[in-house]
Amino acid sequence: MKLELSHTVTEISANASTILTTLSGLPRQRIKDAMAKGAVSLKRGKHTKRIRRINTVVKPGDILQLNYDDSVLALKPPVIECLEDRRSYSVWFKPAGIMSQGNQFGDHMSILRIIEKQNDNKREVFPVHRLDRETSGLIIVAHSKKMAATLSSLFQTQQIEKSYQAIVLGKTEETGTIDRLLDKKNAITHFKRLNFNEETNNSLIDIRLETGRTHQIRRHCDSIGHPIMGDPRYGTGNKNQQGLQLVAYKLTFRCPIKHQQVTFELPEPFAQNT
Template sequence: MRYNANSPGEYEHYVVNEERPLLEFLLDNVHQTRTKIKQTLQGQGIRVNGKTITQFDYMLQPGMKVAVSKTKRNQVTFKSRYVRIVYEDRWLIVIEKQPGILSMAGGHSSLNVKSVLDDYFHKSHQKCRAHVVHRLDRDTSGLMVYAKDIDTEQILEHNWHDIVYDRRYVAVLSGEMEQDEGTIQNWLKDNKAYVTYSSPVDNGGKLAITHFHVMDRTTDHSLVEFKLETGRKNQIRVHAADMGHPVCGDVKYGNGDDPLHRLCLHAWLLCFYHPVTREPMEFETTVPAAFRHLFK
């Protein structure tokens, strides 16, 4: 069975035997009013195959497992223009961040995902804090996971490369890519100005390996998916620049091509084994509409 966050006693479990919308299935199987069921959905109290689902018209398939929370859900509504909660359980929280917000506090900026989540945990009376496990650049959008306790954070941090089995980004690159797919491998190291540069031979830096696949292209831009084999600082941005097609909107490694007035890099897929239950957890977001619009 897929991962279930709470102990079995806190959830009612059901198995789907025919294709039908989630709300219709719940109304037929759960002994609650339509209003109560909708509240449970909106309060993130319904899971399908281990994933929290909030859409009432989500289409169920035969064999899927539905878990319905029996406990009163938190009444705190999470609202943030920069952060969207994708999944949450007692050990971790997965979010999608917008560009323009740091992963954690740094320098003079107070706007960061960690403080947004800590504020949410406080208001929802959860005795936990958000522990940073990995980072996205301020102007990169997409999926991130934070631990809710130090033990979970330590498991994720020390076993990151074994736990995370797929991470993919999508980017708009400047110019028309010549190759359809390929792999970039070199060594990355920061100089004294904290700018990352690459070397084809070991320069005392860290080995960086990136696989890429072109999804769409015009004569001006290319929509490219990147799969990371290693996760180094600014890895995709440096490797894109190395190919002669820097990420659009990249003020550090780019060429001034900025069609969307943002760094065109989005972490769209994050797959990992749950650090406590070891169940596979797979999350994906849609490619930002603005990215797609450039290729219509």
């Protein structure tokens, strides 16, 4: 069942869950579950935020929004692994299928919310960069607004080197650079072939980005005739049951806390996906 509902509050000192239960026809327990998982938002003036407490009081003029999808709400978030905790930021492994941030249908399957829950909501979490939902790999999370701004600036000025590995269709060149516009913007991807499997007709490649366009690696690999195996969106002849074979396996940068070069790396990038 999928339901999208928007309601401008006219009631005085009304309860959000009561209003949504009445308007949606859903049981109160389902509204409570939807609120806890981030599927209900409240717009007051120019500000919109998720509301999670079932007894939240709303005011006339507030706009309540419910985006209910029982197939999304039924998903169970996994326990994820923290590779490094430096107090003001931490490095985690994001499994494929987990969002970097939530959407209007909830955030319980986003890495930020999962981390909050694993830390019993005792630490703030702020996004620093993103990985596609289908992509697994290392992701950095900040635990203060100041650190979030610092790390975001490092990403924007390309002071954090991101390395990926992918299994692609066919035999690629030994090395190459893909310099093709994406969305009318410059986009540059460098790759090196690590191995070619004749039996499966797949190449394992190491990838480094100079830019960060939407789905850059996936689109660039497809553009040269070597789509990433398991990509549900790009390429032909590359579909499988294992999912997208792309892993963000290494991050290298100057730590803003210890002021020295650090590298966080998955020793076996595809071992986490098996």
